[in-house]
Amino acid sequence: MSIHYPGLRDRTVIVTGGSRGIGAAIVEQFVLGGANVAIADVDAQGEKLAERWRVEGHDVRFYRCDVSSGESIRKLMEAVEQDYASVDVLVNNAGIFPRGDLQSTDEALWDRVIGINLKGVYLMCQAVSPLMIRQEKGVIINIGSMHSAKGEDNTMAYAVSKGGLITLTRNLAHALSKHRIRVNCVHPGWVASEGEVARWESMGSDMDKMQPAIQAIPLGRMQTGTDIAHTVVFLSSDFADQITGQMLAVDGGGSIRKPL
Incomplete structure (x- = not known):
C-alpha cells in the first residue's frame, strides 16, 4: 500500500517521539508516502x-x-547527516503530558515539561534549520495541543508549553520564509491513545462511561493518531506549498462546540 503526496517520495523526515502513539502513526503515513524516516526518541521501542x-x-x-x-x-544530527545527507521535513512530536495544577507543579516538573515540550522543539529547529537553509527548502511541523488556548486546572505546565509553541511557530515561519522553509502547527483533539485510555482506567472509568463526552464532539468521535498523521503529511507535501505560520486543529469540531 502506498499514498501519493507530491514532494515526499525519497525525502528524509525526522519524527521526534516517533516510537509510539501519534508519533508512530505519523511515521507510518510518511513511510506509506514513500519518504525515508528517522525516528528520534528516548523510547527504545522505536528500534522495533x-x-x-x-x-x-x-x-x-x-x-x-x-x-x-x-x-x-x-x-542525532551528526548521525542523520551521515546517513541521509539532508533533512527535508522535521516533525516535532516529542512531548509529555503530566498532570499538575499551580501548587502541585514544582520547579522540577515545570522544568521537565518546558524542557521537552518547548525547549526541545526550539533546539531541534535550531539544529535542523541550517540544512534546510542550504537546501533553500524545508518543512517544520510542530505538534501542539488544544490546551494551548484554554488549558485546565491540572495542565498548568503542559498548557503553557504548548502556548509557547504557537509563538515559536509564528516566529519561525516568518524568520525562515525567505529560505522557502514552511513552519506550521497541528493541534490534536481528544485522541484515543493507549495513554488516554489508561488514564481513564486509573480514574475508574472506561470507554462506555466516556460516551456522553465523546458524543458531544460535533463530528461524533474521538480522534486517532492516523487523523493527526494525515494532516501532518498533507502539510509536509507540495499540496500545502503556500501554507505557513498556521495553527490547524484536528479535533472533530471540539473547539467550536457549545458548553455542555
Whole structure:
C-alpha cells in the first residue's frame, strides 16, 4: 500500500517521539508516502518499529535522542547527516503530558515539561534549520495541543508549553520564509491513545462511561493518531506549498462546540 503526496517520495523526515502513539502513526503515513524516516526518541521501542518497516523494504532508522538535551540533538544530527545527507521535513512530536495544577507543579516538573515540550522543539529547529537553509527548502511541523488556548486546572505546565509553541511557530515561519522553509502547527483533539485510555482506567472509568463526552464532539468521535498523521503529511507535501505560520486543529469540531 502506498499514498501519493507530491514532494515526499525519497525525502528524509525526522519524527521526534516517533516510537509510539501519534508519533508512530505519523511515521507510518510518511513511510506509506514513500519518504525515508528517522525516528528520534528516548523510547527504545522505536528500534522495533523501524525494524518492522525495514523488513517491508522501507528506509526507516531509529536514533536514540533526548530532545531536551542540546548534546543529544547534536549527536542525532551528526548521525542523520551521515546517513541521509539532508533533512527535508522535521516533525516535532516529542512531548509529555503530566498532570499538575499551580501548587502541585514544582520547579522540577515545570522544568521537565518546558524542557521537552518547548525547549526541545526550539533546539531541534535550531539544529535542523541550517540544512534546510542550504537546501533553500524545508518543512517544520510542530505538534501542539488544544490546551494551548484554554488549558485546565491540572495542565498548568503542559498548557503553557504548548502556548509557547504557537509563538515559536509564528516566529519561525516568518524568520525562515525567505529560505522557502514552511513552519506550521497541528493541534490534536481528544485522541484515543493507549495513554488516554489508561488514564481513564486509573480514574475508574472506561470507554462506555466516556460516551456522553465523546458524543458531544460535533463530528461524533474521538480522534486517532492516523487523523493527526494525515494532516501532518498533507502539510509536509507540495499540496500545502503556500501554507505557513498556521495553527490547524484536528479535533472533530471540539473547539467550536457549545458548553455542555
